[in-house]
Amino acid sequence: MSADEELLRRLRAGDETAFAALVEQYHAPMIRLATAYVPSRAVAEEVVQDTWLGLVRGIDRFEGRSSLKTWLFRILVNRARTAGPRERRHLPLGAGETVDPDRFQADGQWAVPPAPWTDDVDDRLDAAEVVGRVRELIDALPAGQREVVLLRDVEGLSSADACSILGVSEGNQRVLLHRGRARVRRMLELELGKV
């Protein structure tokens, strides 16, 4: 029996410890994701509460075709989208450069190349502070980028799972992920005092 099957069995049997562990693990990440869609923390809390209710009500019918985690996040995204303002869901993504064009020469080669800083991130005593800043920046990303970065790089979900949760194509997902990551990289560059 896989870990997911075991967890499912316990949840169906009314095992509170199993449910509490699930809440501990996913409540806060779901709040963060929900705030990409809804106007306030209070609404995000409601949406997530409603998601837990959806899990509890649907657990007997859940067929396990996706992981429990993927299913839970899909419930959340569906509810959050319903609760949030109607928005531009499937806007085509433009070409969009993620690095300031002024940093390149006319021939496309670097004019202002990236100065090295990666050793600083790993070595710095205040690494926790850097991570805290990264978090703030992710919370400030445009919704589309934020949801992909949260699912992929914070939650560690696969590309296929993220696409299934968000209902976006693999290609659009990669564009959003790339833009989000590029913004965070730029912020780290600025924070670490280079260029």
Added chain:
Amino acid sequence: MAWWSRRRAVVCREAVELVTDYLEDALSRRDRQRLEAHLADCPHCSEYFEQFRVTIRTIGRIEPDELAPEIRDDLIELYRRWSA
């Protein structure tokens, strides 16, 4: 990504837009080889790619917020009512 593949070689301005496609293994074999050839020649783009990897790793270090005990208790109560 077709928009640059017709060109003979990758330039830096294009390479920086391909990091995620590269890391996700979404480039064709030919495009990947061209990009790798560029990276082997260009220390700046290699640095940029390394910064991207460190950025992804740093994002992965974000910890979830603490869960307020009363919220957890409310949710467990909801579950208890359902399973009763």
